[in-house]
Amino acid sequence: MAKRIDVSGLHAYYGSFRAIEDISMTVEPRSVTAFIGPSGCGKSTFLRTLNRMHEVTPGGRVEGKVMLDDENLYGAGVDPVTVRREVGMVFQRPNPFPTMSVYDNVAAGLRLNGSYKKSQLDDIVEKSLKGANLWNEVKDRLNKPGSGLSGGQQQRLCIARAIAVEPKVLLMDEPCSALDPISTLAIEDLIGELKERFTIVIVTHNMQQAARVSDRTAFFNLAAVGQPGKLIEIDDTERIFSNPSVQATEDYISGRFG
Amino acid sequence: MSHAVTAKRPNSLQGGQLPKWAPLAIAAGSLAVSVGLCLATGIESKIQWGLIAAILYIVGTYVISARVENRRQAKDRIATSLVWVAFLLAVVPLASLIWATVVRGIKVLDGYFLSHSMGVVGNSEPGGGVYAAIIGTLEQVGIATLIAAPIGVLTAIYLVEYGRGALARAVTFFVDVMTGIPSIVAGLFILSILLAFNLNFSGFAGALALTILMLPIVVRSTEEMLKLVPNELREASLALGVPKWRTILKVVLPTAIGGITTGIMLAVARIAGETAPVLLVVFGNPFINNNPFEGPQASLPLYIYQQYSLSAGSDAGIDRAWAAALTLILFVMILNLAARALARWKAPKTGR
Numbered sequence: 001m002a003k004r005i006d007v008s009g010l011h012a013y014y015g016s017f018r019a020i021e022d023i024s025m026t027v028e029p030r031s032v033t034a035f036i037g038p039s040g041c042g043k044s045t046f047l048r049t050l051n052r053m054h055e056v057t058p059g060g061r062v063e064g065k066v067m068l069d070d071e072n073l074y075g076a077g078v079d080p081v082t083v084r085r086e087v088g089m090v091f092q093r094p095n096p097f098p099t100m101s102v103y104d105n106v107a108a109g110l111r112l113n114g115s116y117k118k119s120q121l122d123d124i125v126e127k128s129l130k131g132a133n134l135w136n137e138v139k140d141r142l143n144k145p146g147s148g149l150s151g152g153q154q155q156r157l158c159i160a161r162a163i164a165v166e167p168k169v170l171l172m173d174e175p176c177s178a179l180d181p182i183s184t185l186a187i188e189d190l191i192g193e194l195k196e197r198f199t200i201v202i203v204t205h206n207m208q209q210a211a212r213v214s215d216r217t218a219f220f221n222l223a224a225v226g227q228p229g230k231l232i233e234i235d236d237t238e239r240i241f242s243n244p245s246v247q248a249t250e251d252y253i254s255g256r257f258g
Numbered sequence: 259m260s261h262a263v264t265a266k267r268p269n270s271l272q273g274g275q276l277p278k279w280a281p282l283a284i285a286a287g288s289l290a291v292s293v294g295l296c297l298a299t300g301i302e303s304k305i306q307w308g309l310i311a312a313i314l315y316i317v318g319t320y321v322i323s324a325r326v327e328n329r330r331q332a333k334d335r336i337a338t339s340l341v342w343v344a345f346l347l348a349v350v351p352l353a354s355l356i357w358a359t360v361v362r363g364i365k366v367l368d369g370y371f372l373s374h375s376m377g378v379v380g381n382s383e384p385g386g387g388v389y390a391a392i393i394g395t396l397e398q399v400g401i402a403t404l405i406a407a408p409i410g411v412l413t414a415i416y417l418v419e420y421g422r423g424a425l426a427r428a429v430t431f432f433v434d435v436m437t438g439i440p441s442i443v444a445g446l447f448i449l450s451i452l453l454a455f456n457l458n459f460s461g462f463a464g465a466l467a468l469t470i471l472m473l474p475i476v477v478r479s480t481e482e483m484l485k486l487v488p489n490e491l492r493e494a495s496l497a498l499g500v501p502k503w504r505t506i507l508k509v510v511l512p513t514a515i516g517g518i519t520t521g522i523m524l525a526v527a528r529i530a531g532e533t534a535p536v537l538l539v540v541f542g543n544p545f546i547n548n549n550p551f552e553g554p555q556a557s558l559p560l561y562i563y564q565q566y567s568l569s570a571g572s573d574a575g576i577d578r579a580w581a582a583a584l585t586l587i588l589f590v591m592i593l594n595l596a597a598r599a600l601a602r603w604k605a606p607k608t609g610r
Contacts, residue, residue, distance in 0.1 A: 056496055058422065085499030095490040099512045109498035112508055158494070165498060 002029040002199040003069045003086075003168040005050065010064035011228075012042070012049050014057065019045045021228035023064075025218060027169075032191060032200045034210035034237070037220035038257065042229025043203045046220070047171050050201065051087035052080040068168065085113070088167035092174040094154035096146035096161070103142040105157055109165040124164055131197075132160035133190050152183025159190065163198070170194065172202040176209065188213050207253060211241050219249045274326045281339070284322060288314035312343050356587070363584025366577045372585070375556070376544040381565070384574035388582045390546045391561035394461055395589070397550040398540065398557060399530050401465035402472055407522050410476025417477070418484040419506055436474040444470040445535030452539060459541040461550030464557065467535035472525045479521025483514040516601035523597030527590040533559040558586045 005027040012020045020042035027033050035043040048054040049062050052073060066073040073083050096105045106125045110116055116124075125142075129135040134156040138149070146157055155175060162170060172191075176184040191200060191213050204210050210217050218234035233246045244250050251257055292311035301307070316339055323332035371387040379386035413433070417426055448467040452459070487510050495505040511518075536542075541554035542564055562579045569575025 051497065053493065053497060056493065081499055081501050083499075084497055088499075089497035091490060091494065091497075093490060095488070095494045097491060097494070097509055097513075099509075108495070108509075109500070112495070112498070112500040112504050161494075161498065 002197065004029045005169060005199065005201075006065075006067040007050075008065045008067075010046070010049060010062065010066065012045050012054055013059075013061040013063075015059035015061075018228040020049075020220075021230055023231045025231060025234050027199060027201060028216075029199050030195055030197075031215040032195050032202060032213055033234075034214035034217045035201065035203045035220060036205075036207060036210050036217060036252070037229070037232075038222075038252065039205075040225070040229075041220040041222045043220050044173050045229070047173055047201060047203050048089075050169070050171055051089055052083045053089065055080065085109075085165055086167055087169045087171060088162040088165065089171045089173065090155070090158050090162050090175050093178050094151060094158050096149075096154055096157050098145070098147045100146055101143045102138050102146050102149070102157060105146040106160045106164050109161060113165070128160040128164035131163055131194070132156045133186060133193075134160055150183075152179050152186060155179060155183065155187060156190070159187070159194075163194070167198065169199045169201065172200065174203050174205060177205060184209070207241075211237060217241070219244075219246075219252060221248055221252070273328055276323060276326050280322070281319070281335075284318050285311075285315050288312075288318050315339060316343070359580065359584050359587060362577070362580035363582075365581065367581040367584055371578075371581055375546045377546065381569040381575060382572035384577075386578065388558070388561060388578070388585055390543060390556040391558045391582060392585070393546060393548060394540070394543075394550075394555035394557040395530060395559075395586075397548075398461050398464045398468060398536070398555070399526055401462060401550060402468035402529060403522065403526055405465070406469045406472040406476055406525070410473050410522075410525075411480050411518060413473075413477045414480035414484060415506060415511075418481055419502070419510070433474045433477050436470065437478065439470065440534075441467075441471055441532045442534035442538070444468075445538035448535065449538045458552070459539060459554040460552055461540055461547070461555035461557075464536045464540035464555070465550065467539055468529040468532060471532060471535070472529050475525040475528065476522055479524070480514075480518050483517035483521065484510065486517065487513045516604040519604070520597045520601045523593050523600075527593050530590055530593075531559050531586060533563055536560045537563065558582055558589070562586070 007026070008024045010020070010023040011018060023046060035047065037043050045054060050066060050073075052062075054060045054062055062074060064074070068083075068086060072078070073087075096102075097108060100108060103125055104111075106128050107116075107121050110121065110124060126135060126139075129138060134153060137153060138157075141148075146154070149157060155178075159175075176187050179187070188209065191202065194200060195215075202210075202213065204213075214237050216234060217237045217240045219232045219240065220229050221232045222229045233240065233244060233249045235245070240249060241253060244253065289307075289311045292307050292314055295310065296302075296307050316336060319335050319339055320332050323335045372392065373389050374387035375390035376386040377390075413429065417429060420426075421429065444467045447470070448463050451457075452463055457463070491509055491513060492505055495509045496502065500508075536557045537560055540557055540560065542560050543554040543556050547553050547555045562582045565575045565579035565582065569578075
């Protein structure tokens with residue numbers, strides 16, 4: 001059951017350096033939102049605050065509120081581990097666990113968090129691999145190592161692993177930047193299917209991808225190197241790419257900088 | 259004018275090249291010249307023959323190569339020959355050591371030797387065996403590993419995964435200091451404890467001294483192996499909502515386990531040969547003592563020393579010492595091979 005995200009007044013720091021400043025936005029359930037912006041503007045940092053991964057970095061610190069439906073992820077007494085089971089993440093470079101087979105990789109999130117019967121696991125693994133459009137390619141090699149797949153397959157395996165635990169929100173940090181165009185297309189199609197079940201937020205450098213895949217787009221920028229990143233504009237994707245309200249957005253989209 | 263003969267441009271890409279057998283020929287030549295020179299001037303030491311041959315080889319290679327090829331190739335050949343000479347200098351003593359041990363140790367090494375102790379045999383008499391020492395080494399090294407391996411691995415996990423502040427820095431500092439402790443100091447430390455509490459020599463005391471020596475090696479090598487696990491794996495596991503301790507236990511450790519095991523095996527191989535602490539606190543025992551907690555025990559390196567010293571240099575004693583040395587080397591080699599096999603079996607597989 002997808003959930004809605006409400007961010008208000010979010011600041012994120014690395015030690016004493018403020019990386020992003022005063023972000024407020026809403027992400028509707030069962031939609032795809034893309035974050036675009038030049039390198040170093042804080043899009044990935046902001047993404048990682050949404051599942052409390054930012055504080056895993058030494059010196060990482062967050063101020064502000066992130067509401068998942070009606071619960072504040074940064075409220076007192078909230079366990080980051082529980083948050084991460086609700087908000088899943090797929091990373092830029094495919095990272096299947098090297099000591100585990102394909103089956104074990106997909107089942108990892110479940111096995112490491114509870115005990116399940118073999119039949120239950122079989123069902124969930126099959127469902128997740130089908131959901132990631134990988135089932136037909138791996139159904140005969142479920143017990144082979146996960147690292148023996150191609151790059152695009154590995155990334156889909158990571159997506160299957162992330163959706164196997166049934167998160168409410170799926171965060172994707174430049175999932176296609178390490179892949180070739182065909183695999184990229186496969187994953188973009190997959191995102192179109194997954195948005196029926198999850199709320200998806202995707203960070204991307206590729207503006208055409210943002211235009212193809214997302215319902216809403218958010219543009220981030222920084223004033224200068226060493227300054228914190230800010231949210232400049234967030235709007236429906238069509239509006240952003242055809243008639244943005246802020247000049248900086250227009251400049252970025254038409255390639256005048258970035 | 260149209261019929262003028264233009265000067266022929268030399269083919270600028272091609273140059274001379276020494277044939278493939280040239281290095282060997284130069285080596286043979288320099289050896290011959292060196293031997294001839296030395297015999298003529300009465301120098302008898304084979305080492306000096308070798309050194310003069312090496313110098314002649316290097317000079318000869320440079321001169322001949324500079325004439326036939328060009329100066330850059332000559333310098334390249336010099337570098338190659340320096341590397342080869344260094345390699346031979348390193349390998350020849352090792353090979354000679356192994357050869358000597360095998361040749362002298364094999365004389366007395368047999369099933370009887372491996373299964374009997376020195377109990378009823380005088381130190382200068384032939385006969386007897388190394389069984390007590392094998393049992394002693396196995397038990398002392400085994401107990402030391404049982405103590406040092408878990409503590410070392412857990413310390414390394416703390417330093418890599420959790421430690422951030424002053425405690426981590428202090429631990430790293432002390433581990434570095436421990437790496438340099440001389441083995442006899444570790445033995446003295448345990449001996450002082452034995453004397454303070456009025457305890458007798460025992461295999462367990464030796465194991466404790468060996469633990470002190472083994473611990474920093476295990477910590478260091480485990481630390482390096484854990485640092486090699488890419489951070490993305492930890493992040494992938496954390497992002498699935500897996501708690502940190504479980505991530506370490508189920509994702510990081512299995513990925514690093516091959517290297518960690520190799521590190522532990524190498525540490526074991528190192529302490530198996532330590533004589534000084536064993537001499538001080540285990541004391542040695544010609545009779546078989548299967549109990550490491552009571553009474554002095556024998557130990558392989560200690561046995562080697564005692565066979566030489568207690569037998570006043572008799573042939574039987576020296577033969578036994580060599581055979582025990584061979585046993586020790588074989589023991590360490592088997593451990594090393596086992597470590598490599600284990601590491602290969604456990605390595606993350608890349609099959610398709």
